[in-house]
Each structure stands twice: as C-alpha cells, then as structure tokens.
Amino acid sequence: MFPLFDVGKLNLTPHLFFTGKGGVGKTSTACGTAIVLADQGKKVLLVSTDPASNLQDVFETELDMNFKEIPEVPNLFVTNLDPEEAAARYREDVVGPYRGKLPDAVVNQMEEQLSGSCTVEIASFNAFSHLLTDKKKATEFDYIIFDTAPTGHTLRLLQLPSAWNQFLHNSKEGTLQGGLLAGLDQQKEVYRHTVEVLSDPTLTSLVLVTRPDSAPLKEAARASSELAGIGITNQLLIVNGLLNDPLASDQTADAFAKRQREALEHMPDVLKGITTYAVPLAPFNITGVDHVRRLFVPSRGLSEPVPVSRDVDFPSLASMIDDVEKKGQRVIFTMGKGGVGKTTVASAMAVGLAERGHKVHLTTTDPAAHLDQVLHEDIAGLISMSKIDQKLEVKKYRDEVLAKARETMDENGVAYTEEELNSPCTEEIAVFRAFANIVERADDEIVVIDTAPSGHTLLLLDATEAYHREIAHTSGEVPASVQNLLPRLRNPEETAVVIVTLAETTPVFEAERLVVDLKRAGIEPTGWVVNQSKAATHTKDSVLQARAADEQTWIERVQRNAKNRYAVIPWHANEIVGYKELKQITY
Amino acid sequence: MNKVEVFEAGGCCSTEVTNPEEKRESIRFSVAMNQLASEGYDVARYNILSDTAAFDKNTTVKKALNDDFSQLPITLVDGKIVKMKSLPSNDELAKWTSLDAQKLGGKPRIRLEISK
Numbered sequence: 001m002f003p004l005f006d007v008g009k010l011n012l013t014p015h016l017f018f019t020g021k022g023g024v025g026k027t028s029t030a031c032g033t034a035i036v037l038a039d040q041g042k043k044v045l046l047v048s049t050d051p052a053s054n055l056q057d058v059f060e061t062e063l064d065m066n067f068k069e070i071p072e073v074p075n076l077f078v079t080n081l082d083p084e085e086a087a088a089r090y091r092e093d094v095v096g097p098y099r100g101k102l103p104d105a106v107v108n109q110m111e112e113q114l115s116g117s118c119t120v121e122i123a124s125f126n127a128f129s130h131l132l133t134d135k136k137k138a139t140e141f142d143y144i145i146f147d148t149a150p151t152g153h154t155l156r157l158l159q160l161p162s163a164w165n166q167f168l169h170n171s172k173e174g175t176l177q178g179g180l181l182a183g184l185d186q187q188k189e190v191y192r193h194t195v196e197v198l199s200d201p202t203l204t205s206l207v208l209v210t211r212p213d214s215a216p217l218k219e220a221a222r223a224s225s226e227l228a229g230i231g232i233t234n235q236l237l238i239v240n241g242l243l244n245d246p247l248a249s250d251q252t253a254d255a256f257a258k259r260q261r262e263a264l265e266h267m268p269d270v271l272k273g274i275t276t277y278a279v280p281l282a283p284f285n286i287t288g289v290d291h292v293r294r295l296f297v298p299s300r301g302l303s304e305p306v307p308v309s310r311d312v313d314f315p316s317l318a319s320m321i322d323d324v325e326k327k328g329q330r331v332i333f334t335m336g337k338g339g340v341g342k343t344t345v346a347s348a349m350a351v352g353l354a355e356r357g358h359k360v361h362l363t364t365t366d367p368a369a370h371l372d373q374v375l376h377e378d379i380a381g382l383i384s385m386s387k388i389d390q391k392l393e394v395k396k397y398r399d400e401v402l403a404k405a406r407e408t409m410d411e412n413g414v415a416y417t418e419e420e421l422n423s424p425c426t427e428e429i430a431v432f433r434a435f436a437n438i439v440e441r442a443d444d445e446i447v448v449i450d451t452a453p454s455g456h457t458l459l460l461l462d463a464t465e466a467y468h469r470e471i472a473h474t475s476g477e478v479p480a481s482v483q484n485l486l487p488r489l490r491n492p493e494e495t496a497v498v499i500v501t502l503a504e505t506t507p508v509f510e511a512e513r514l515v516v517d518l519k520r521a522g523i524e525p526t527g528w529v530v531n532q533s534k535a536a537t538h539t540k541d542s543v544l545q546a547r548a549a550d551e552q553t554w555i556e557r558v559q560r561n562a563k564n565r566y567a568v569i570p571w572h573a574n575e576i577v578g579y580k581e582l583k584q585i586t587y
Numbered sequence: 588m589n590k591v592e593v594f595e596a597g598g599c600c601s602t603e604v605t606n607p608e609e610k611r612e613s614i615r616f617s618v619a620m621n622q623l624a625s626e627g628y629d630v631a632r633y634n635i636l637s638d639t640a641a642f643d644k645n646t647t648v649k650k651a652l653n654d655d656f657s658q659l660p661i662t663l664v665d666g667k668i669v670k671m672k673s674l675p676s677n678d679e680l681a682k683w684t685s686l687d688a689q690k691l692g693g694k695p696r697i698r699l700e701i702s703k
Contacts, residue, residue, distance in 0.1 A: 093638060096638075102642060102649065103653050110636060400610075400611070401611060405614050408618045413614075
C-alpha cells in the first residue's frame with residue numbers, strides 16, 4: 001500500500017534526522033539510507049547521538065567521536081557521539097574543579113543534579129549543533145544523517161528569550177543551559193543558527209520512523225506535530241517492519257499481519273498527509289553492512305539460509321510470582337520504557353498473587369487499561385484497584401504553578417515557565433507523591449504498581465526530603481510515606497522490581513540503562529520479563545522465524561542480566577486484557 | 588546601597604519541583620530579584636551549578652556549607668549572613684534595599700469586570 005523506501009530515487013535534503021520511539025528501527029533505517037547514498041558515490045557522514053546506539057554492532061567495528069571511514073563502504077564516515085559521555089564530561093567540567101574545595105556532600109549533590117535526562121538531552125543537542133553549523137563539514141559532506149532528533153521541548157526552550165535571562169536560571173533547564181552556555185554568547189549564536197538550519201526545508205528533513213503498531217504510530221504523530229510546530233515541516237514517514245506475505249497456515253503470522261493492517265488503518269490523521277514509505281520486515285538481523293544493504297531491497301537474494309529459531313520453552317511469569325510469594329515481598333513494581341507492556345505484567349502479577357490467596361492492591365498509570373472492568377469477576381474480594389492519572393497530576397501541578405506565574409511575571413517569564421513545565425521530569429515529579437502514598441498501603445496488603453520514579457529522581461528527592469525534614473516550616477510536615485519510601489524500595493525483602501522489555505536491541509539497551517540508574521539509587525532489580533516474544537510463539541512463518549532467532553540472542557542477554565530470574569511472555573495478537581487472559585499468562 | 592547576594596541550591600529537580608507551593612515561591616522570588624536588578628539595585632543570585640566559583644570564593648558561605656550542606660539558600664547582606672534555608676521574602680528584600688515591597692510583586696493586577 002505504500003511505495004518502498006527506495007533511497008536512490010528520492011530527492012533528499014543534505015541533513016536528515018531520524019526520529020521515533022525506541023525499537024522502531026531508527027538506527028537500521030538511518031544506516032541503510034547512509035549506505036545506499038554512499039554506494040551511489042555521495043560522501044556521507046552518519047552521526048549517532050543515541051546513548052543506546054548499536055551502530056557498532058551494525059558496522060561490526062569500534063566507533064567513537066572521530067569520523068571513521070567504513071572499509072566496506074567507501075565514502076561513508078561514521079561518528080558515535082554518546083551524549084551520556086558528553087554529559088559526563090560536562091558534569092566533570094562543572095564539578096571537578098571544586099572537588100576537595102567545597103564539602104563532599106555539596107559536590108555529590110551537584111553531581112546527581114547533573115545526572116538527569118535533561119543534561120543528556122542538552123548534551124546531545126550540543127553535539128547536533130556543532131556539526132550542523134560547522135561550515136567546513138557542511139561543504140565536505142553531501143549528506144549528514146543523524147539517527148536521533150532533538151525534541152520539540154529542547155528546541156522551544158532554546159528559542160525563548162528568557163532561556164538566556166540569567167535570573168530565571170535557578171530552575172531546572174535554565175541552570176543546565178546557563179551552565180552549558182556559561183557566558184558564551186557565541187554558543188547562543190550557534191544555537192540560533194542550528195534552529196535556522198533545522199527549519200529550512202531545503203536543508204533539513206525529518207524522517208519519522210514507526211512500526212505498523214498503534215503505540216509507535218501515535219509517537220510518530222506526536223513528534224510530527226511537535227516538530228512541525230517549531231518549523232521543521234519537511235517530513236517523511238517510514239513504516240518499518242511490514243510482514244507482507246504471512247504464511248497462510250500459521251496462526252501467529254496471520255494475526256501478526258492482521259494487527260499491522262489494523263494499526264495502519266487507524267493511523268493518526270496528522271500522519272496521513274505525510275509522504276509515506278514502507279520497509280518490509282527483514283528475515284535477518286541488522287548487523288553487518290551486507291544485511292543493511294538488503295534492508296530496502298527485498299528482492300535481493302540472501303546469500304545464506306534464513307536463520308531458524310530453536311524451539312525452546314522459556315520460564316513463565318508463574319515462577320516469578322512464586323518467587324515473590326516465597327520471599328514475602330509486598331511492594332512490586334514493573335519498570336520499563338513506554339510500550340513494552342508494564343501494565344500487562346503488573347496486572348498479571350496482581351492476578352497471580354490474588355489467585356494464590358493474597359490481598360492485592362493494583363495501581364496503574366495507564367487509563368486505557370480499563371482494569372476495573374477486567375478484574376472484578378472471581379477475585380473481587382482480593383484485588384482492589386486504583387489509578388495514578390499522570391495527565392491529571394501534571395495538569396494540577398502546571399495549573400497551580402502557572403497561575404502564580406501569570407499573576408506576577410511578564411509574557412517572557414510566563415512562556416519560559418510554561419516550557420519548563422513541559423520537561424520530561426515534570427511528569428515524574430507530579431506523580432511522585434501519589435506513588436509514595438500507594439507504596440504505603442503495603443503495610444496491609446501487597447501493592448503492585450506499573451510505574452516508579454527513576455533512580456535519579458529518587459536520589460534527588462530523598463536528599464530534598466532530608467532537607468525538608470529540617471525545615472518543616474516552609475513546606476509543612478513531610479508525610480511518613482515519603483520519608484520511608486527510599487529505604488523501603490531498597491529493601492529486597494520488601495520490594496520486588498521487575499524490569500519489562502522486548503527481545504530487541506534498543507528495548508534491551510534501554511532497560512539496561514534503567515537498571516544502572518536504579519542501582520545508583522541502591523535498588524537492585526528482582527527479575528526481568530521479556531514481553532511480546534515471537535520466539536515463544538513457535539511460529540512457522542519464515543520471516544517471523546528469522547526474527548525469533550534474532551530474539552533468542554536478546555533473551556539470552558536478558559537471562560544473563562537477570563541472573564536467570566526472568567520470564568518470557570509470548571507475543572499475543574491483541575492486548576492481554578481481562579481476568580481470564582491475565583490468569584493464563586501467570587500459569 | 589546594600590549589596591544583597593543569594594546563594595542557591597542547583598538545578599535539575601531541585602527542592603522546589605516536588606511541590607507547586609515552592610515552585611511558586613521561586614517564581615515570586617525571581618520576579619522580585621529581576622525587578623530589583625532592573626532598577627539598578629546591587630543584587631546577585633548564585634546557583635551552585637552554574638556559579639560554583641562564587642561559592643568557592645566566598646569564605647562565609649563556604650564555612651556555613653562545611654557545617655551543614657543543607658543550609659542553602661543562603662542570603663548575605665553586605666557580606667553577612669542574614670538568612671538561611673529559605674528564600675528571602677519580598678518584605679525582607681524591601682527592608683534590605685529600602686524599596687517599597689509593593690513594587691516587588693511583579694506586574695500590576697488589573698481586575699476586569701465583564702457584564703453579560
């Protein structure tokens with residue numbers, strides 16, 4: 001239904017930014033584009049600023065911030081600018097000179113404050129801007145391809161005059177930019193120029209990458225309108241991973257293709273006006289230049305046999321629930337990036353525990369889960385449910401703050417405050433208190449929650465609350481729920497942290513980063529769950545079989561990460577909802 | 588003219604963000620300080636993340652932090668500590684700078700009555 005993404009025939013701008021939800025294939029499609037253009041004799045620079053980048057696996061070579069020419073692809077240069085590394089360097093620049101001079105406690109607190117996602121975001125934006133505004137590089141390369149794109153939030157913030165007003169800099173992003181830009185007016189010029197280049201449709205296009213699935217399509221629609229809103233209007237859409245000829249006799253393959261068709265039929269309206277290309281699901285994994293070359297050219301034959309997945313049985317969620325029961329853990333939370341199925345796993349664990357006769361309270365942040373309708377059949381007396389409505393909590397917080405800003409600040413100040421409230425942290429903080437209150441219920445029953453603050457937030461808020469305890473007069477009494485939170489979450493006898501992921505490159509990398517962040521806060525995950533696994537479906541479709549074989553390497557990696565405490569949930573055609581279906585995956 | 592200096596804790600997800608009341612307090616303070624600066628008063632704000640050198644150079648602040656790092660924000664008037672652990676109120680700022688506290692409230696509020 002969509003034409004194939006035939007790079008050679010398209011008229012592309014010199015700068016291409018690939019964007020999309022984790023796991024949709026940004027890196028593979030960006031690499032494919034770069035290789036095809038280089039094969040045509042164009043000089044191409046491929047830039048990765050994704051902290052979970054797997055460019056090294058794709059090119060099977062070590063990469064760093066230098067431009068490395070790829071031997072199998074003349075004219076292609078690749079650079080890996082890890083923004084976490086850049087953020088770490090920046091952090092050390094700020095903090096390092098004062099180590100031993102200022103008290104250790106102050107230095108440690110400064111370091112944590114510079115360890116959030118906003119620092120990383122700004123660091124990666126810095127990397128973009130320097131490449132985009134470097135005249136020499138702009139003329140040296142025919143194409144510069146980025147496998148990530150800046151967020152609308154960062155771009156809007158930098159365009160606001162108040163972002164540069166030092167007196168507003170005591171709040172989050174302000175400080176970071178104030179620090180990053182520290183007195184360099186030149187930098188301000190670089191940022192201005194960057195925004196100019198980004199919003200010039202003859203120079204820059206945004207390549208939205210999605211899977212034919214509802215969550216990534218929604219994310220693509222959001223990114224599309226957000227970035228169009230700040231002037232990046234030259235956009236195209238790649239639907240990656242279409243299963244075109246499902247094996248007719250195979251239930252899984254048939255359901256898989258049907259689900260894709262339905263997702264595309266219900267594609268968000270904003271995407272319908274965008275030129276769209278298709279990339280079929282590849283019957284191989286995307287490592288090695290040869291494979292990437294084939295990505296957009298499905299007709300090209302494979303030189304090796306399609307890999308076949310071994311038919312293995314994986315541990316089920318039941319054994320993990322048994323473990324939780326045996327240990328007597330009373331707080332269970334599922335963590336993972338959006339779209340991996342945290343709510344499903346949390347609900348299933350709640351059902352499993354209630355089935356084993358425990359009183360359980362289940363809290364989810366996903367209003368679409370409709371759990372109230374779902375669970376009340378047989379075990380109504382044992383499961384109670386509540387919802388943390390992130391949108392509502394954020395709105396309450398925003399409204400309260402903005403009311404004050406409008407009362408006292410001028411237009412620029414209000415605009416800045418408003419944008420600051422769009423930061424990814426606002427949501428996390430707004431739900432923090434609700435989260436703390438729910439955890440407190442574990443005194444009387446088992447509590448299962450499908451979300452948790454990041455380790456970074458917990459550390460900062462813990463220090464903050466320590467500070468509040470001493471100055472109770474400014475903020476009133478600190479609730480016991482907040483005081484006890486971190487010690488409780490750190491105690492493995494009390495708390496089980498379940499990491500949810502998919503058996504694919506980016507989701508596994510993202511989950512691993514989540515674990516590092518939790519460990520910093522002294523929280524050790526109890527187990528891992530691999531959700532939506534094709535390898536666990538025993539499909540016979542050859543393309544899905546090849547994907548399943550690729551999944552197995554990631555499942556093995558999860559198994560090692562989890563020190564064998566892991567479970568695999570097979571891919572389901574529809575979202576797993578309802579008591580009966582949830583019960584099925586817990587036995 | 589008195590010199591007012593405020594040394595503040597940093598940055599990402601700092602104290603104020605857990606609580607809208609504190610965020611509003613911080614907005615109130617930013618507006619007042621911007622006002623004072625624009626009228627030529629000798630006021631300065633130092634953030635520990637972006638102005639670390641100012642903390643290191645100021646022996647009074649450094650000593651206070653050595654005793655207890657949770658003292659921030661610290662306000663100095665003419666080099667002497669006058670307030671710790673919370674931001675100065677508009678009344679305090681007015682007292683130290685001899686400016687009318689009314690002027691520090693930000694843009695004037697105009698109430699419009701619209702009858703149907």
